[in-house]
Amino acid sequence: ETKQLDMPPRLLLGPGPANVNPRVLSAMSISPVGHLDPTYLALMDEIRDLLRYAWQTENELTISVSGTGTAAMEATLANAVEPGDVVLVGVKGYFGNRLVDMAGRYGGDVRTMTKPWGQVFSLEEIKTNLENHKPAILALVHAETSTGACQPLEGVADLCHQHGCLLIVDTVTSLGGVPLYIDEWGIDLAYSCSQKGLGCPPGASPFTMSSRAVEKLNNRPKPVPNWYLDMTLLAKYWGEQRVYHHTAPINSNYALRESLRIVAEEGLEQRWNRHQQNAEMLWSGLAELGLSCHVDREHRLPTLTTVRIPDGVDGKAIARKLLTEYNIEIAGGLGELGGKVWRIGLMGYNSRPENVLLLLDALEKVIK
Numbered sequence: 169e170t171k172q173l174d175m176p177p178r179l180l181l182g183p184g185p186a187n188v189n190p191r192v193l194s195a196m197s198i199s200p201v202g203h204l205d206p207t208y209l210a211l212m213d214e215i216r217d218l219l220r221y222a223w224q225t226e227n228e229l230t231i232s233v234s235g236t237g238t239a240a241m242e243a244t245l246a247n248a249v250e251p252g253d254v255v256l257v258g259v260k261g262y263f264g265n266r267l268v269d270m271a272g273r274y275g276g277d278v279r280t281m282t283k284p285w286g287q288v289f290s291l292e293e294i295k296t297n298l299e300n301h302k303p304a305i306l307a308l309v310h311a312e313t314s315t316g317a318c319q320p321l322e323g324v325a326d327l328c329h330q331h332g333c334l335l336i337v338d339t340v341t342s343l344g345g346v347p348l349y350i351d352e353w354g355i356d357l358a359y360s361c362s363q364k365g366l367g368c369p370p371g372a373s374p375f376t377m378s379s380r381a382v383e384k385l386n387n388r389p390k391p392v393p394n395w396y397l398d399m400t401l402l403a404k405y406w407g408e409q410r411v412y413h414h415t416a417p418i419n420s421n422y423a424l425r426e427s428l429r430i431v432a433e434e435g436l437e438q439r440w441n442r443h444q445q446n447a448e449m450l451w452s453g454l455a456e457l458g459l460s461c462h463v464d465r466e467h468r469l470p471t472l473t474t475v476r477i478p479d480g481v482d483g484k485a486i487a488r489k490l491l492t493e494y495n496i497e498i499a500g501g502l503g504e505l506g507g508k509v510w511r512i513g514l515m516g517y518n519s520r521p522e523n524v525l526l527l528l529d530a531l532e533k534v535i536k
């Protein structure tokens with residue numbers, strides 16, 4: 169006799185995926201239609217419009233990439249970087265280093281500006297680095313999931329555009345949870361994921377590109393060196409021509425549509441405020457337990473908090489106990505912060521006061 173899959177009822181308070189609204193799960197279980205079925209094509213248009221709202225952009229080329237956040241990251245670099253382009257990357261955490269690696273693989277002449285993990289770049293530092301390196305592209309991580317720091321972005325694109333440079337921003341841990349204005353801030357290329365602030369399972373990842381970035385793409389002397397993620401081809405599938413490109417993950421896009429509808433129903437401002445309020449509740453509770461956060465309050469992300477593991481405490485054992493005895497998932501540190509911090513996520517559907525209370529209560533008991 170075959171047994172149905174039986175997974176434990178975890179509360180996912182790590183860096184993602186997060187738990188999802190039952191509405192999203194139920195949308196995901198609807199029977200798939202064909203990927204060129206008129207009803208599915210209409211759903212693609214709906215996703216594009218809802219993504220434009222969530223991202224506050226009018227960008228024509230706004231789509232969901234079939235794959236996780238890393239696929240959308242790869243799409244961004246594949247379509248933006250031409251061999252020999254000077255690509256300046258802000259590295260202040262694990263995902264900045266991933267951008268360095270990927271930009272190099274697409275032939276970029278990669279330069280880095282660095283900050284200790286947990287800090288962010290000032291506008292002045294960005295200006296100086298743009299003047300020194302004169303890059304064709306600047307890439308920054310808005311919400312560094314490895315450190316819990318939020319990079320301020322206002323004014324950055326103005327500096328870039330004065331130097332004829334495009335601005336790429338990783339919004340994987342900010343979209344749907346942290347204020348983000350693609351057009352107002354002048355961001356040229358951005359990518360994200362479904363499983364964090366949008367409150368959806370992983371698998372369909374938002375991507376958007378400004379007309380300035382599209383112009384650079386259309387003027388490339390050679391095709392994009394990645395067939396699957398070539399936006400000149402994908403634009404023909406997502407645009408009016410509807411040219412077959414690949415078999416889209418239909419059910420992942422059903423889920424993405426539903427999660428984006430939930431974002432729109434709640435309203436962005438309301439959603440951002442909710443994330444901020446619940447994060448503040450977490451920070452106060454942690455302070456009461458005598459635990460301190462790794463990032464200054466001014467730059468702390470509401471979606472992901474890094475908490476310093478006190479001396480003499482076995483961080484891994486605590487996380488393990490939370491999982492096995494309380495069904496609560498939190499994560500340890502990545503890279504340089506490995507063994508030094510816990511990472512606690514409050515994202516999308518999971519950003520709620522009752523989850524903060526559950527975690528604080530369990531953490532107190534387990535630490536004791």
Ligand code: PLP
Binds near residue numbers: 314338340341
């Ligand atoms: N960029 C950032 C900032 C992330 O936090 C992550 C994943 O956590 C990624 C990129 C990669 O996304 P994925 O794991 O969905 O491929």
